[in-house]
Amino acid sequence: MKMSQLLMPTLREAPAEAEIMSHNLMLRAGLIRKLAAGVYSFLPLGYRVIKKIENIVREEMDRKGAQELLLPALQPAELWQDSGRWNVYGKELMRLKDRHDRDFCLGPTHEEVITDLVRREVKSYKQLPLNLYQIQTKFRDEIRPRFGLMRGREFIMKDAYSFDYSREGLDESYEKMYEAYCNIFKRCGLVYRAVEADTGAIGGSDSHEFMVMAETGENEIVHCASCHYAANMEKAVCAAPQELDAASQEMLPLEEVKTPDIHTIEELSEFLNINVEQTIKTLLYQADDEVVAVLVRGDREVNEIKLKNMLGCIELYLAETEIVEKITNAAVGFAGPVNLSGVKVFADYEITNVINGIAGANKTDYHLKNVNFKRDFQVEAFCDLRLATVDDPCPHCGNPVAITRGIEVGHIFKLGTKYSEAMNATYLDENGKEKVCTMGCYGIGIGRTAAAAIEQNNDDKGIIWPMPIAPFHVVIVPIKANDREIMDIADNIYQSFSEKGIEAIIDDRKERPGVKFNDADLIGFPIRIVVGKKSVNEGKVEVKIRKSGEEWEEQLDQVIPKIISLVQADLEMK
RNA sequence: CGGGACAUAGCUCAGUUUGGUAGAGCGCUGCGUUCGGGACGCAGAGGUCGCAGGUUCAAAUCCUGUUGUCCCGACCA
Incomplete structure (x- = not known):
């Protein structure tokens, strides 16, 4: 490939819209261009990276x-009504009508289509197990697309669906996919971690997310240094604390204190000169049609995912001001569990151990001191309802945990029979008895994986592609594009590479060397070979490794085989 | 959907407060000199100032509406 012919519009300055490094560099290196919010074109170099990742997958x-197949992106509404998701999926689903006013949508995912296919074509246990996948463009009308390819409204995804005749079969299929995902992200040269994940509305027992470690990630990960425990913050378990010996502390009499102009827990603890751990935070949530009260320690945050799962509700959000005022008979900020009527009260485990605590008085400008469970208030249940913190012990081994951020590039689920049951995907077993298929689903964001790779591999000069997903393995830079002798040597090097399957690109543009060097660094080709006067006079070229910055001069006949084996070794990350 | 900001040349931005002939740097075209880490000179091309109304002798600038984009939050297989 000759660079002079390549559409490769590199930018000197960062586009104003790019907020994170991968977005910035993808635009600057001429890999992508934006068409609309969350909708991007892949330019030749960017598309080469996408294809590399796709092929590893x-x-x-x-x-x-x-087995690879390809399903339609355009899907009739009937299928979604069949599965029950036409009304549940919400605004995220891109809906459209055809000329006959029939409803369609652009697929955000393909459980419906694949289940429909399988229920038509699979009749016997002899056809199972089956694992079908595709690499295809998905559409999700995200509320807020952001960060370039990280969260788009149109994006390339690999989605796979497994069909088994038993729970054990699903476990096996799931395990295989888990291994495949580990291999894929390893081969892409990524530092990643598989973490336990919430299954969300999708249900099912097991789910793992594959997270690429990066500070710009949208997810928080709780992981243990001593054992293998790692989980998404949404999922991370907070073990129930040891119950204190209630008799060891004297319960003091309940007392009302005036706390005007106190709005935060910090102000409250300062005002009353007590530890934040002594305070009880009372939050009112609207859970579908019901309002519930949730108690957590003042220094804790409610994990709304846990709450949602515990309640089994579909919608959950903090109750509106008017509702809070009506239930507590007080301004927002003074809710408390004592004499709170008309709502169920759920408390985090830790509330058991708050002795003589501080809580809102359900009276504007007043709090209660010496609040104690049982004596002063009752709860529906104690559960794990809070977000984990770095101070929480590992729920598996009890050792300290750390919290880091990550980018979700893959997600695998054990679906069970949710869709096969709803859509009647059945088969006949050995005894001629009709059984429902057990499903799993497995996704990888291809574009997001590319973006994550850049987040993890860049410096102040640009991208540093891992060899297996680099758009080209080697860039050959002839220092003068109009010098016949130099160009001939560059062409010969190119030839020897292509014979061995090494992908090289020649920067034959009539640019000054500085421009070529800077573009090579920006785009991030793993290896750069410079051909100059020394190559003509002494047969030497200069080699530079992008990642390490290592640089040396060597005779052509020696350096070519060396680079070939270097590239091949880097590609062998299997 | 709530909060905030922005929209002027391909890109980055000035000009808007106080209405009066649309600017800079980079990029692009041509010629020349250069040529190992984003060269220099000369000559050019390129914008109905997001769009639609309104005020005014006169609008990039003031007013109204609208669309798009970005950030924070809520939301999210």
Whole structure:
């Protein structure tokens, strides 16, 4: 490939819209361009990266026995009504009508289509297990697309669906996918971690997210340094604390204190000169049609995912001001569990151990001192309802945990029979008895993986592509594009590479060397070979490794085989 | 959907407060000199100032509406 012919519009300055490094560099290196919010074109270099990732995904999926197919992005509403999701999926679903006013949508995911296919074509246990996947563009009308390819409204995704005849079969399929995903992200040169994840509205027992470690990630991960425990913050378990010996502390009499102009827990603890741990925070939530009260210690945050799962509700949000005022008979900020009527009260485990605590008095400008569970208030249940913190012990081994951020590039689920049951995907077993398929689903964001790779591999000069997903392995830079001798040497190097399957690109543009060097660094080709006067006179070229910055001069006949084996070794990350 | 900001040349931005002939740097075209880490000179091309109304002798600038974009939050297989 000759660079002079490539559409490769690099930018000197960062576009104003790019907020994070991967977005910035993808625009600057000429990999992508924006068409609309969350909708991007892939330019030739960017698309090469996408195809590299796709091919790694294909190889690893195929290796586990999955079969590639391609399903339509345009889907009739009937299928979604069939599964019950037409009304549930909400505004995120891109809906449209055809000329006959029939409802369609653009697929955000393909459980419906694949289940429909399988229920039509699979009749016998002899056809199972089956794992089908595709790499295709998905559409989700995200409320807020952001960060370039990180969260788009149109994006490329690999989605796979497994069909088994038993729970055990699903476990096996799931395990295979788990392994495939590990191989894929490892081969992409990423530092990643598989973490336990919430299954959300989708239900099912097990779910793992594959997180690429990066500070710009949208997810928080709780992980243990001593054992293998790692979980998404949404999922991270907070173990129930040891119950204090209630007799060891004397319960003091309940007391009302005036706390005007106190709005935060910090102000309250300062005003009353007590530890934040002594305070009880009371939050009112609207859970579908019901209002519930949730108690957590003042220094804790409610984990709304846990709450949602515990309540089994579909919608959950903090109750509106008017509702809070009506229930507490007080301004917002003074809710408390004592004499709170008309709502169920759920408390985090830790509330058991708050002796003589401080809570809102359900009276504007007043709090209560010496509030104690049982004596002063009752609860519906104690549960794990709070967000984990770095101070929480690992729920598996009890050792300290750390919290870091990550980018979710893959997610695997054990679906069970949710869709196969709703859509009647059945088969006949050995005894001629009709059984429902057990499903799993497995997704990878291809574009997001590319973005995550950049987040993890860049410096002040630009991208540093891992070899397996680099748009080209080697860039050959002839220092003068109009010098015949130099160009001939560059062409010969190119030839010897392509014979060995090494992808090289020649920067034959009539630019000054500085421009070529800066573009090479910006785009992030792993290896750079400079051909100059020394190459003509002494047969030497200069080699530079982008990642390490290592740089040396060497005779052509020696350096070519060396680079070939270097590239091949880097590609062997299988 | 709530809060905030922005929209002027391909890109980054000035000009808007106080209405009066639309600017800079980079990029682009041509010629020349250069040529190992984003060169220099000369000559050019390129914008109905997001769009639609309104006020005014006169609007990039003031007013109203609208669309798009970005950030924070809520939301999210």
